[in-house]
Amino acid sequence: MENFQVKDIKLAPQGHLQIEWAAKNMPVLNIIKQRFEKEKPLTGQTLAACLHVTKETAVLINVLIAGGAKVALCGSNPLSTQDDVAAALADSGVHVFAWRGQNTEDYYRCIEKVLEYSPTITMDDGADVVGMLHSKRQDLIKNIKGGSEETTTGVVRLKAMEQDGSLKYPIVAVNEALTKYLFDNRYGTGQSTIDGILRATSVLLAGKNFVVGGYGWCSRGIAMRAQGLGANVIVTEVQPTRALEAVMNGLRVMPMSEAAVIGDIFATATGDIHVLRKEHFEKMKDGAIMCNSGHFNVEINIPELESLSSSHRTMRSNMEEYTLKDGRRLYLLAEGRLVNLAAAEGHPSEVMDMSFANQALCAEYIAKADKLETKVYVVPKDIDEKIAELKLQTMGVKIDELTEEQKKYLSTWEMGTT
Numbered sequence: 001m002e003n004f005q006v007k008d009i010k011l012a013p014q015g016h017l018q019i020e021w022a023a024k025n026m027p028v029l030n031i032i033k034q035r036f037e038k039e040k041p042l043t044g045q046t047l048a049a050c051l052h053v054t055k056e057t058a059v060l061i062n063v064l065i066a067g068g069a070k071v072a073l074c075g076s077n078p079l080s081t082q083d084d085v086a087a088a089l090a091d092s093g094v095h096v097f098a099w100r101g102q103n104t105e106d107y108y109r110c111i112e113k114v115l116e117y118s119p120t121i122t123m124d125d126g127a128d129v130v131g132m133l134h135s136k137r138q139d140l141i142k143n144i145k146g147g148s149e150e151t152t153t154g155v156v157r158l159k160a161m162e163q164d165g166s167l168k169y170p171i172v173a174v175n176e177a178l179t180k181y182l183f184d185n186r187y188g189t190g191q192s193t194i195d196g197i198l199r200a201t202s203v204l205l206a207g208k209n210f211v212v213g214g215y216g217w218c219s220r221g222i223a224m225r226a227q228g229l230g231a232n233v234i235v236t237e238v239q240p241t242r243a244l245e246a247v248m249n250g251l252r253v254m255p256m257s258e259a260a261v262i263g264d265i266f267a268t269a270t271g272d273i274h275v276l277r278k279e280h281f282e283k284m285k286d287g288a289i290m291c292n293s294g295h296f297n298v299e300i301n302i303p304e305l306e307s308l309s310s311s312h313r314t315m316r317s318n319m320e321e322y323t324l325k326d327g328r329r330l331y332l333l334a335e336g337r338l339v340n341l342a343a344a345e346g347h348p349s350e351v352m353d354m355s356f357a358n359q360a361l362c363a364e365y366i367a368k369a370d371k372l373e374t375k376v377y378v379v380p381k382d383i384d385e386k387i388a389e390l391k392l393q394t395m396g397v398k399i400d401e402l403t404e405e406q407k408k409y410l411s412t413w414e415m416g417t418t
Contacts, residue, residue, distance in 0.1 A: 015088025025349035027394035036067035043068030048119035080341035122147035127154035153295035188347030190221025192340035206230030213268035
């Protein structure tokens with residue numbers, strides 16, 4: 001059995017430096033690692049992880065190994081792997097199967113390679129490991145204690161599986177932790193998406209009509225950062241409450257059919273399919289730029305874009321120009337995949353510190369649990385609050401504690417108004 005497969009093992013020295021830099025900015029994981037090294041809570045566990053192979057993920061993998069786990073890792077997106085980091089992990093003895101630029105066949109073959117290690121715990125970003133286990137490798141499910149899921153799209157898939165009765169082992173929805181989605185999804189996606197757009201295009205955002213598809217936590221972050229750089233932000237939504245919130249936050253809200261006519265830059269992050277499609281491409285102005293920060297590359301209907309085009313060419317790294325039959329030119333970033341990871345480096349280490357602390361502690365929670373029901377769990381409140389407490393501690397921030405009088409007041413009903 002192959003121990004690893006990466007682009008070039010000679011990239012390992014640079015990868016080690018990248019991982020070292022990330023670790024310096026992930027103090028919560030460092031605290032967890034110190035405890036894991038002493039207690040070894042993951043001893044006897046084999047962990048199959050399908051995550052974006054970045055320097056931050058490498059820090060998490062090292063924490064899991066410090067806790068006694070055997071880890072096999074593959075990438076959760078064909079364009080998000082940082083090849084030097086993958087090489088460094090392989091150089092450190094990790095069973096890693098990932099490289100940037102995989103085709104679809106290679107992508108799923110790497111998931112199969114990871115499953116050859118017969119995992120007892122799974123760790124997903126998009127639920128592709130869960131999907132393959134349930135479709136092709138059901139023979140391995142009997143050995144699995146539980147799994148965790150990193151992102152909104154994956155949680156949606158898993159809840160659908162739970163609802164129709166097809167889910168066969170318990171999953172902890174890490175994405176639903178307050179210390180994950182309120183920070184990673186909003187501040188991480190917001191900053192890294194803008195970073196990806198700027199690296200791919202080098203355009204000025206100030207004064208541009210910047211259309212954000214959706215107004216969930218990721219889209220909120222994108223809108224916030226684009227607005228901060230002087231863009232005129234337009235939001236499209238299907239949920240009335242989210243649309244109302246966008247309006248109350250001072251943003252313009254309209255259907256995509258109207259936004260398509262005036263938008264200069266379009267960024268989707270809905271988790272749904274074909275947010276941008278033929279009817280919108282036909283209305284877009286010459287020079288419009290499109291990108292996606294949702295997990296899968298389905299939010300922009302690329303086959304329909306191709307059908308409207310007479311030609312296309314690569315203009316810059318991670319930017320393709322599609323010339324439509326009427327002469328208009330539309331620009332697609334990072335093949336419609338996660339622009340923040342494909343064209344940039346993903347979320348900053350400081351915010352992934354909390355997300356991956358949730359992953360590490362949820363792996364411990366699964367390993368120690370006697371028996372979990374087959375359902376999608378939220379992250380236990382004590383784990384969520386402990387991570388917030390540790391993050392504040394590492395930032396040098398102190399908070400108040402309730403007095404005994406205050407605790408009593410909150411636990412009774414008799415006092416009321418005096």
